[in-house]
Amino acid sequence: xxxxxxxxxxxxxxxxxxxxxxxxxxxxxxxxxxxxxxxxxxxxxxxxxxxxxxxxxxxxxxxxxxxxxxxxxxxxxxxxxxxxxxxxxxxxxxxxxxxxxxxxxxxxxxxxxxxxxxxxxxxxxxxxxxxxxxxxxxxxxxxxxxxxxxxxxxxxxxxxxxxx
Ligand SMILES: [Zn+2]
Numbered sequence: 001x002x003x004x005x006x007x008x009x010x011x012x013x014x015x016x017x018x019x020x021x022x023x024x025x026x027x028x029x030x031x032x033x034x035x036x037x038x039x040x041x042x043x044x045x046x047x048x049x050x051x052x053x054x055x056x057x058x059x060x061x062x063x064x065x066x067x068x069x070x071x072x073x074x075x076x077x078x079x080x081x082x083x084x085x086x087x088x089x090x091x092x093x094x095x096x097x098x099x100x101x102x103x104x105x106x107x108x109x110x111x112x113x114x115x116x117x118x119x120x121x122x123x124x125x126x127x128x129x130x131x132x133x134x135x136x137x138x139x140x141x142x143x144x145x146x147x148x149x150x151x152x153x154x155x156x157x158x159x160x161x162x163x164x
Pocket of ligand 1: 050051052053054055094095096097098099
């Protein structure tokens, strides 16, 4: 139900709604990336190999798992950039240890750079770096459609390869 304050739509309400769309899109998208990369690196939907250290990590994110064994969706260019936040090459399976500790400290940048070019073709890392200042704003409809799209893609992968 839309809330109206003095006949106008509440801004606070609109802002909250927008963040909800982003959150739903983030969740579906990162689940898709992790599933895709588990399959690409191990052939299983259960685990895969970290883009930067090569260690095996789970598809499912679980804080109780050793950070080196816990899979996350690791962005090469930080996700504050909305243009690259949902770029299929900028997002890859990465263990929580590399993502949360090493990458934030800048220690795996070169490893990520090299892995990107190996995985997606020479020049990919540079291309992403060159796109880092491109500004974009996604509409709610667009985010909603993409969320549904990735949910369907995950369901297709699980149906085909099994969900473990
Ligand atoms: Zn790692």
